[in-house]
Amino acid sequence: MNYIIPQSELKIVGTRPVRPDGVDKVTGRATFGADMTLAGMIWGKMLRSPHAHARIISIDTSKALALPGVRAVVTAADFPDIASEEAFVGEGPMNFRDLSRNCLARDKVLYEGHAVAAVAAASQSVAEAALELIDVTYEVLPHVIDVEAAMAAGAPILHEDMFTVGIEPKPTKPSNVAKRVAFAKGDAEAGFREADVIVEGRYTTQPVHQAYIEPHACLAQVAADGQAHIYSSTQGQFMVRAYCAKVLGWEIADIRSYPMEIGGGFGGKTLVYLEPVALALARKAGRPVKMVMTREEVFRASGPTSGAVIEVKLGARRDGTIVAAREVLKYQAGAFAGSPIGPGCMCGFAMYDLPNVDVVGYDVVSNRPKVAAYRAPGAPITSFAVESAMDDLARKLKIDPIALREMNGARDGSKTHYGVTHRDIGFLATLEAARSHPHYSAPLKPGQGRGVACGFWFNIGGESSGAVHVNEDGSISVVSGNPDIGGSRASMAMMAAEVLGVPIEHVRPIVGDTASIGFSHLTGGSRVTFATGMAVTQAAERVVDQLKQRAAQIWEIPPEAVEWKDGKAYPAGLNAGAFEPLTLAQIALKAGRTGGPISSEVTLNAQGAGPGFGCHICDVEVDRETGHVKILRYTAVQDVGKAIHPSYVEGQIQGGAAQGIGWALNEEYIYDKDGKMENAGFLDYRVPVASDLPLIEAVMVEVPNPRHPFGVRGVGEVPIVPPMAAVANAIRAATGLRMPDLPISPPKLRAALDAAAGAKAA
Amino acid sequence: MSKHHVTTKINGEETEFLCETQETLLDVLRNTLNLTGSKEGCASGDCGACSVIADGTLVCSCLMLGVEAEGKSITTVEGIAEGETLHPVQRQFLEHAALQCGFCTPGFIVATKALLDANPDPTEEEARYWLAGNLCRCTGYDKIIRAVMDAAAEMRGEARAA
Numbered sequence: 001m002n003y004i005i006p007q008s009e010l011k012i013v014g015t016r017p018v019r020p021d022g023v024d025k026v027t028g029r030a031t032f033g034a035d036m037t038l039a040g041m042i043w044g045k046m047l048r049s050p051h052a053h054a055r056i057i058s059i060d061t062s063k064a065l066a067l068p069g070v071r072a073v074v075t076a077a078d079f080p081d082i083a084s085e086e087a088f089v090g091e092g093p094m095n096f097r098d099l100s101r102n103c104l105a106r107d108k109v110l111y112e113g114h115a116v117a118a119v120a121a122a123s124q125s126v127a128e129a130a131l132e133l134i135d136v137t138y139e140v141l142p143h144v145i146d147v148e149a150a151m152a153a154g155a156p157i158l159h160e161d162m163f164t165v166g167i168e169p170k171p172t173k174p175s176n177v178a179k180r181v182a183f184a185k186g187d188a189e190a191g192f193r194e195a196d197v198i199v200e201g202r203y204t205t206q207p208v209h210q211a212y213i214e215p216h217a218c219l220a221q222v223a224a225d226g227q228a229h230i231y232s233s234t235q236g237q238f239m240v241r242a243y244c245a246k247v248l249g250w251e252i253a254d255i256r257s258y259p260m261e262i263g264g265g266f267g268g269k270t271l272v273y274l275e276p277v278a279l280a281l282a283r284k285a286g287r288p289v290k291m292v293m294t295r296e297e298v299f300r301a302s303g304p305t306s307g308a309v310i311e312v313k314l315g316a317r318r319d320g321t322i323v324a325a326r327e328v329l330k331y332q333a334g335a336f337a338g339s340p341i342g343p344g345c346m347c348g349f350a351m352y353d354l355p356n357v358d359v360v361g362y363d364v365v366s367n368r369p370k371v372a373a374y375r376a377p378g379a380p381i382t383s384f385a386v387e388s389a390m391d392d393l394a395r396k397l398k399i400d401p402i403a404l405r406e407m408n409g410a411r412d413g414s415k416t417h418y419g420v421t422h423r424d425i426g427f428l429a430t431l432e433a434a435r436s437h438p439h440y441s442a443p444l445k446p447g448q449g450r451g452v453a454c455g456f457w458f459n460i461g462g463e464s465s466g467a468v469h470v471n472e473d474g475s476i477s478v479v480s481g482n483p484d485i486g487g488s489r490a491s492m493a494m495m496a497a498e499v500l501g502v503p504i505e506h507v508r509p510i511v512g513d514t515a516s517i518g519f520s521h522l523t524g525g526s527r528v529t530f531a532t533g534m535a536v537t538q539a540a541e542r543v544v545d546q547l548k549q550r551a552a553q554i555w556e557i558p559p560e561a562v563e564w565k566d567g568k569a570y571p572a573g574l575n576a577g578a579f580e581p582l583t584l585a586q587i588a589l590k591a592g593r594t595g596g597p598i599s600s601e602v603t604l605n606a607q608g609a610g611p612g613f614g615c616h617i618c619d620v621e622v623d624r625e626t627g628h629v630k631i632l633r634y635t636a637v638q639d640v641g642k643a644i645h646p647s648y649v650e651g652q653i654q655g656g657a658a659q660g661i662g663w664a665l666n667e668e669y670i671y672d673k674d675g676k677m678e679n680a681g682f683l684d685y686r687v688p689v690a691s692d693l694p695l696i697e698a699v700m701v702e703v704p705n706p707r708h709p710f711g712v713r714g715v716g717e718v719p720i721v722p723p724m725a726a727v728a729n730a731i732r733a734a735t736g737l738r739m740p741d742l743p744i745s746p747p748k749l750r751a752a753l754d755a756a757a758g759a760k761a762a
Numbered sequence: 763m764s765k766h767h768v769t770t771k772i773n774g775e776e777t778e779f780l781c782e783t784q785e786t787l788l789d790v791l792r793n794t795l796n797l798t799g800s801k802e803g804c805a806s807g808d809c810g811a812c813s814v815i816a817d818g819t820l821v822c823s824c825l826m827l828g829v830e831a832e833g834k835s836i837t838t839v840e841g842i843a844e845g846e847t848l849h850p851v852q853r854q855f856l857e858h859a860a861l862q863c864g865f866c867t868p869g870f871i872v873a874t875k876a877l878l879d880a881n882p883d884p885t886e887e888e889a890r891y892w893l894a895g896n897l898c899r900c901t902g903y904d905k906i907i908r909a910v911m912d913a914a915a916e917m918r919g920e921a922r923a924a
Contacts, residue, residue: 018856025864026852026871028799028839035798124789125782211899213803213811214865263801263865264899295804486862486900647859651901655862658902682808682897690890690903698904 001541003498004642004704004711012498013710016647019490020509021261032261033217033233034292041219042071044281044291045127046274047117047134048301049109052143052367052675053156056107056116060135064119067133069126072284074277075117076106080249094271098336100247102370103276109138110158110335111367112676113300115273120281120289143367143675147309147332150176150366158335158365178337179363183345185417191324191356195315199392202311203385205724205742206668207332209304210374211687214263215295216302220278221288226250228279231258235269235483236522241514247276255279258513259483266659267373268303270524299680304669305374306331306339310385312348320399320407325354329361329382334370339363340378343458346418347721348382350456351427351613352408357417367675373524375656376457376717380663380724384742387453387725391732401452401729402435402615426639426703427454427613433701434615439635448621448632449734455614455721459714460525461606465518466535468496468543470598474585476502478509479601480532481520486655486716487648488528492536494644495710499540501567502584518603526714529644530705531606537709542600550594551582608707612714614638616657616722620730627750629665629731631692636722637699641713646700653698653719660723662688668743770831772797773841781828788812790828791838799839799868803897810896813869813876814838820876822895839868842875851875851913858909862900869896874910882918886911 007014024030061073084097100106105114117134121127142156149155155176163171166180192198218232228250234240234257241257244250262269274291282289293302308331315324327348331339345361394401409428415421434440434452444450467479478496482488489509497507520532548562551569555562561576562569568581591598619633636657643649666686670678679685704711724742732738737752765780772795781790786805791797791814800823803809807822814823815837823838842849851874854860861867870893877884877892884892889910890903898906 016859019859021864022856022861023848023852025861025867026839026848026855027843028797028868030864031798032801032865034802035792037796125784212863212865213809213897213899214801214863215803261865262863263803264863266899292802295806295809487859645859647905648862651859651862651905654902654904655900656902659899681806682804683806687897687899688902689894689897690907691887691894693890693903695907696902696904 001709003709004706010498012494012504013644014646016645017490017504019487020493021484021489030261032214032263036219036231036260038219038221038288041288041290042120042122042285043124043127044118044120044278044289045131046115046277046297047131048297049105049112049114049116051109051138051140052112053141054109054138055141056105056109057137057139059117061117063133063135064130067126067130069122070119070130071287072120072281073117074280074284076104078280079104079247081106082246093338095336095338096246099243099271102336103247103273111369113297113369114335115301118277118281120285145366145368145671145675147307147330147364147366150364151330151362158367162337162365176365177362178333178365179341181341181345181361183359183417184357186356188324188326188356188358192315194323196318197393197396198313198315199389199396200313201385201389201392201740203388203740205308205381205384207304207307207368208663208667209299209685210266210268212264212266212268215293215298216269216273217292218275218278219288219290220275220282222279222283226254228255229258230255230275230279231260232275233260233262233269235262235265235485235524237483237514238481238519239270239522240272240275243272244276244279248279256513256515259511262483262485265485266375267377267524270373270522273302295682296680299685300677301369303369303372303374305377306333306371306381308332308381310382312385312389314389314393316393316397318397320397320404322352322354322408324356325349326358327382327386330364331361331378331381332368332371333363333365334368335365336370337363337365339371342378344378344382347379347456348386350416351410351454353410353414354408354417359417375659375720379455379457379721380660383455383721384724387722388728388738388740391451391725391729392738402431405454406431424706425611425613426701429703430613430615430637430639430701433699434617434637437617437635437637437699439617439633444619447734448619449730449732451618451726451729451733453616453722453725453729455718456611457526457717457721458611459530459609460527461531461609462521462527463605464520464532464535465601465603466492466532466539467517467601468536468539468599470543470584470588470591472588474583474588476500476507478507478536479512479517480509480536481512481517482523482528482532484511485523486652487645490648491529491533491644495533495537496540499537499544500584501565518601526716527609530609530708530712530714533712534606534708535602535604538604539600539602542602543598546598547584547587550587550591550598553594554582554590555579610641610705610707610713612639612718614718614722616726618726618730620727620734622731622734622749624753627746627748627753629744629749631661631694633694635697635699636719637701638715638718639701639703639713640715641705641708642702642711643700644710644712649700649715650698652716654696656716656719657696657723658688658693660720661693661727664724664727664742664744666743666745766829768829768832770833771835773837783829785828786824787826787828787831788823791823797838797840801865801868810873811866811869813872813896815872815876820873839872842871849875850916851878854909854913854916858905858912860901860905860909866896866898870898870906874913878914878917882914884914
């Protein structure tokens with residue numbers, strides 16, 4: 001069925017009820033990864049490499065094992081040495097061999113913080129003391145941190161078996177370039193010859209961490225027969241189960257994985273770091289083992305997303321028509337292959353209808369932690385460059401920046417340079433809403449500047465399961481297989497309640513463990529409200545069918561003669577017979593006598609996720625003495641399809657914008673000459689705090705996605721794509737300076753302002 | 763290594779516990795007393811997820827030793843509601859959808875209560891600076907600030923501010 005109907009005809013979807021898990025979260029009762037305890041539990045800790053790049057000559061754990069209170073020590077030798085095998089999960093490729101070697105280093109450590117060994121002991125302090133007793137002999141190797149240095153001839157090679165894929169003929173020498181990818185449409189060279197105006201730029205971005213406030217945490221228990229339980233903070237309990245089984249060489253059915261409440265993920269919890277190690281320790285120790293990362297470990301050994309170097313060239317006719325676009329992208333992957341270079345190559349120009357496009361990307365390893373997905377992986381980086389260049393182009397053409405995007409914006413039928421043709425998209429509607437927003441025409445004071453930038457994300461569907469159970473009293477339980485990061489349980493309950501026609505308070509949603517609900521792909525790709533919501537909606541529809549059938553049975557009329565409305569069964573028309581309506585609770589009460597429990601579980605592979613577009617408007621004021629940028633006003637416009645719970649959709653938009661502002665102005669990984677991270681803590685890696693930001697206005701444009709029953713599009717990733725360029729373009733407007741290197745931190749901006757003033761004076 | 767015996771008051775109840783010298787109050791709350799509402803986000807006083815009120819002062823419990831709780835009165839997130847009745851700050855956080863993952867929320871609830879105890883009528887800027895020691899990575903603070911301002915108005919007996 002289709003519920004893409006006016007809001008006035010919807011009873012629950014589109015309203016703003018209190019979320020079902022809310023009270024637990026404001027009272028401290030919600031149980032997160034590190035909050036779980038089991039009888040007999042002991043503590044696990046990880047020993048990590050002090051070197052950026054070194055060969056492991058030997059590991060001697062005997063002194064640690066002899067320490068009273070130590071129950072087990074594991075190293076890579078306790079795990080199978082698994083073969084290279086590509087698995088596509090979440091939002092990027094993953095190789096199980098690399099995953100295993102990232103959990104515990106084998107032969108070589110590839111970055112400072114790389115896990116080398118783990119200890120389980122009676123207390124945290126004993127475990128920490130034991131780590132100091134593990135003797136690791138290293139042969140320190142030359143290291144390389146920066147992406148272009150890693151690509152240069154003579155750079156230290158991380159993997160002797162890495163030969164660049166995507167180059168013909170196949171290279172004969174190993175390199176740090178894992179892959180070259182290319183996309184082309186039309187003839188870019190010919191396009192540039194037609195152009196009246198050309199802009200070019202070289203941009204750099206730094207790795208930024210997802211910086212969820214909850215560090216990675218898990219608790220593992222293994223019975224004598226090998227059946228295991230793993231409780232963890234993760235974006236996917238099924239992912240944890242599959243990855244642990246793979247890394248340990250166990251059977252999937254032997255592992256039951258429980259998703260705890262998750263304290264933020266943003267893509268960073270779409271893989272495992274601790275879980276296989278905790279399971280191995282628990283098996284060896286014969287006791288439940290809890291492992292929790294410190295914040296320093298989170299920074300040094302998990303996430304972040306890529307830093308990059310991007311070159312952009314745009315050519316346009318004098319009337320504003322863009323005739324050619326070129327981009328070269330070099331993305332850091334960290335210690336193992338697999339940066340989001342693919343989406344990086346696609347997303348920058350995906351918003352525009354361009355005749356001639358040429359994009360080349362490189363996936364480059366260096367001695368940094370392996371990157372993990374971070375909200376629209378790859379897209380914010382490429383869009384910082386492209387949207388900065390679009391701003392320069394608008395300036396050069398003397399065309400309003402939103403008008404330039406409207407002229408060239410993708411619309412239904414636009415074919416992208418990566419082959420996909422856009423359908424039912426809301427980019428132009430988003431641009432129109434931004435242009436007509438009062439913010440866009442509000443006056444600015446001297447010294448202030450306004451910038452705009454846009455963003456795109458594919459959004460995904462995929463495998464999901466959802467179950468709807470009618471309880472004996474007519475209350476409803478909804479079970480899904482997706483950890484709830486930002487309020488998705490509320491959305492699941494609301495869609496089920498809308499279909500069933502019952503008040504939201506009667507619908508209680510939970511996130512099931514791997515034995516309680518069918519397989520579900522992890523929470524990522526902005527897929528849950530779309531794909532899992534589709535499964536829950538269909539399950540609710542099947543429950544309605546059953547309810548109608550039971551009413552028909554009670555009334556002894558055909559099921560087609562029963563109508564379901566507002567949570568009650570009615571005879572459909574006069575011919576059906578004259579019966580008092582039956583409520584859901586009345587039917588539930590008789591379920592045992594009419595055929596047994598009423599419930600449905602739907603599993604599906606959701607197709608047709610509609611892409612999302614955003615346009616952000618940012619006003620800044622620059623302190624010329626300090627280089628500090630104050631964000632004065634921020635408006636984020638986005639095509640959201642249909643907002644099931646508008647408050648949580650706004651929350652996604654506001655949160656994404658705030659993360660992007662941090663990426664633009666402050667956040668970066670800083671390394672010393674030995675390849676060690678110098679700012680592995682929240683004091684020196686500065687995420688935005690409340691006093692850094694204004695209120696962020698989220699404007700929801702609803703262009704329904706026709707392939708979802710309620711018109712849903714994913715909303716969580718688009719909002720982190722535009723902010724970096726929106727901020728940079730606002731700084732350009734305020735100061736006249738194009739800042740191509742992120743972050744635009746106070747010292748960097750002050751130096752640029754001083755240089756510009758010096759040049760003027762000279 | 764013998765443990766210290768500490769007598770304190772937690773959420774209004776006389777409480778005794780044993781702790782090692784180096785254990786923080788946060789460790790004691792979470793691991794000894796099973797009060798896991800206070801969260802560890804950084805253990806360095808930068809994120810505020812472990813905020814508690816000690817004798818009327820807002821502190822990061824990760825920066826206070828367990829032994830320092832001796833003789834003090836500590837309020838944690840578990841002690842903010844009056845039985846089943848939510849504190850106005852808690853209710854406004856729910857009504858404003860001022861939480862996504864909810865991990866930083868206990869710290870924000872405690873810090874906001876401390877703010878409104880000290881300053882019942884804060885400006886938006888005062889609220890933002892007071893809460894600058896509490897990191898939230900999900901919300902962009904917009905809905906948190908709106909919830910704080912409305913909780914303040916409600917506690918002053920005024921109509922809804924926004």
